[in-house]
Amino acid sequence: MEKALISVIMEEFMDDSLEVDNFILQTTSKASVANLSVLACFDDGSRSTESRPFDYDDHDDIPSPEPPRRKRKRGRGRGGSAGRKRGRGRGRGRSFDPVPLEVLAECVIPQYSDLDFRIQFGMSRVTFEELCMHIAPALAYRTITAEKKVLLTVWILRSRESYGAVSERFDVSKGFLHGICSSVCSALAAIQKxxxxxxxxxxxxxxxxxxxxxxxxxxxxxxxxxxxxxxxxxxxxxxxxxxxxxxxxxxxxxxxxxxxxxxxxxxxxxxxxxxxxxxxxxxxxxxxxxxxxxxxxxxxxxxxxxxxxxxxxxxxxxxxxxxxxxxxxxxxxxxxxxxxxxxxxxxxxxxxxxxxxxxxxxxxxxxxxxxxxxxxxxxxxxxxxxxxxxxxxxxxxxxxxxxxxxxxxxxxxxxxxxxxxxxxxxxxxxxxxxxxxx
Incomplete structure (x- = not known):
């Protein structure tokens, strides 16, 4: 049963086209994910928004770049019947449920082929592992490992999605997301020389x-x-x-x-x-x-x-x-x-x-x-x-x-x-x- 559910997540997560321009995560419902014998997603205590290393506006979930992009319409929120829909950047709307970061890191990504991993993260598994080893000493573990911090940061750098959309996608707060991205980017900038x-x-x-x-x-x-x-x-x-x-x-x-x-x-x-x-x-x-x-x-x-x-x-x-x-x-x-x-x-x-x-x-x-x-x-x-x-x-x-x-x-x-x-x-x-x- 667990293998079947992981297979469903993999098929939806990687999308049917694997377009290089934008990879959109589509998953099964929370109830399905809950059936997996994996670690639960982060508790509310790990999602504090008090520390905001990057300054952003909570009310500007989707920024307006230049040239302007069409703002996505809001639904009635997570609790409403309408929900939210995010587009793929090319017009096709698609709704999704959040996937906890630990489910992604421990159940979905390990099932990737080497080619799928490279397409999604822009590097091979070996290169990713070497990168994690290189900057891990500069990253405090606390509630999340260095590998997961790097994985999430690379996802953010390779995506055009707003921080609000990414935080919703992985069921973490924007403050938590900005904190991770800030720490990893600081570690990378520190080794520039x-x-x-x-x-x-x-x-x-x-x-x-x-x-x-x-x-x-x-x-x-x-x-x-x-x-x-x-x-x-x-x-x-x-x-x-x-x-x-x-x-x-x-x-x-x-x-x-x-x-x-x-x-x-x-x-x-x-x-x-x-x-x-x-x-x-x-x-x-x-x-x-x-x-x-x-x-x-x-x-x-x-x-x-x-x-x-x-x-x-x-x-x-x-x-x-x-x-x-x-x-x-x-x-x-x-x-x-x-x-x-x-x-x-x-x-x-x-x-x-x-x-x-x-x-x-x-x-x-x-x-x-x-x-x-x-x-x-x-x-x-x-x-x-x-x-x-x-x-x-x-x-x-x-x-x-x-x-x-x-x-x-x-x-x-x-x-x-x-x-x-x-x-x-x-x-x-x-x-x-x-x-x-x-």
Whole structure:
């Protein structure tokens, strides 16, 4: 009988389509779950809402991101005859009963195939277990184990559902849910330097060779770019977070290598700033100004960044451009697009970054950094090709993308002669776009 009930839960939980975009939990009734010989769900004493590490609004169960989403209609509550219905994000309404977290962790997920586990949590079981072991010392157990905390946090990061919907789904309070997510994200952000770090001098040649083999551009040790992450209206300095398209956003600056791993991330800057301002604000700028890179190595940026000896950008678009300069710009854009791909993979793997319904900027930054650490942790353990193929299937379907066209950095008389000469020398060198492997 128990096996039959678990089978029913599994079939409903994984959904009939296993869509990558949104996995919605559908279960049997509480009465059916109660027949299982499993641990009971958390008692009310473990669901205190007194501690709220993330600031949220209890009355805003479903936030209104930009662009606006249709708010789901409320029923008469859990006790009413109407109940609540949640959509799959594509129009099909579907009601569900809460499934206690312990039932999920101890009865449902152990029945997953390896493929189902990876689809649901974005990593293999082995990688998940290693992740838990790595951050468990930083997580206090108390009423819930580290493994369950990580499982729930990864679920949240990979979902677009509001915290209210997730708390209802697993029959826990929003305060309890926010507390778990906050503690795990803090633990992940604390190990950022272990998994997101600039290469050592002896590693630069290997990265440069990798970029050259893929994109035929010499001396590249990283591609840099910024992305806007949509947010709800922050609690302070609201006007600073309105980007030029009129929506609220916070920025993430990232540098990736030839394997799409992040070498640097910097977040927290408001959407009002342009890419160059974010760059000057970041610790990366200070590091590069201190002669971190030899003169033969460089990052690649788009036209929104300043030309530096350590940062090459395209030639200004003019009627007087030579064929060599046009070819240089094409090759640079092609090579620099690696960071765009890395950011798209990050957002696809952790859909919470499509819209952050958190008020405090520090908490937003912590969630973003945690997602970046998770992204790199997975890449160190697994092959990225499956994720790239998955991205190709869903690309172009996202109405939440708010990345803006770059604002050209003003041409300055302060550009060094050595930077100008370096760019011109590379432009006049034999570079081909015919056999690129990017």
């Amino acid at each position: 272990d998994f997101i770090k600039l290469p050592e001098p002896h590693e630069l040649d290997k990265i440069a060779d990798g970029f050259y083999q893929r994109c035929q551009f010499p001396g590249v040790v990283g591609a840099i770019g910024c992305t806007h992450i949509p947010i709800r209206e922050p609690s302070k300095n609201t006007e600073w977070f309105i980007n030029k398209e009129g929506s609220f956003s916070i920025q993430l600056q990232a540098v990736c290598d030839d394997q799409l791993k992040f070498l640097h991330v910097h977040t927290g800057c408001p959407g009002l700033l342009n890419n160059a301002q974010v760059f000057f604000d970041s610790p990366l700028f200070t590091r590069l100004e201190d002669n971190y890179l030899p003169s033969t190595k460089h990052l690649l940026g788009d036209c929104s960044y300043p030309l530096k000896l350590y940062l090459l950008v395209p030639f200004p678009e003019t009627d007087e451009m030579t064929n060599e300069q046009k070819r240089f710009n094409e090759n640079l854009a092609y090579t620099r697009s690696e960071v765009d791909l890395a950011v798209k993979l990050l957002k696809q793997k952790f859909k919470r970054l499509k819209f952050l319904d958190i008020k405090q900027v520090d908490d937003m930054s912590k969630v973003i950094r945690a997602a970046c650490v998770l992204y790199n942790f997975i890449l160190y353990k697994e092959n990225i090709e499956d994720d790239v193929k998955e991205l190709e299937l869903v690309e172009g379907e996202d109405e939440f993308e708010v990345d803006l066209a770059p604002e050209p950095y003003p041409v300055s008389s302060e550009i060094s002669e050595s930077a100008l000469a370096k760019r011109l020398t590379i432009a006049n060198s034999p570079m081909s776009l015919q056999e690129l492997k990017c």
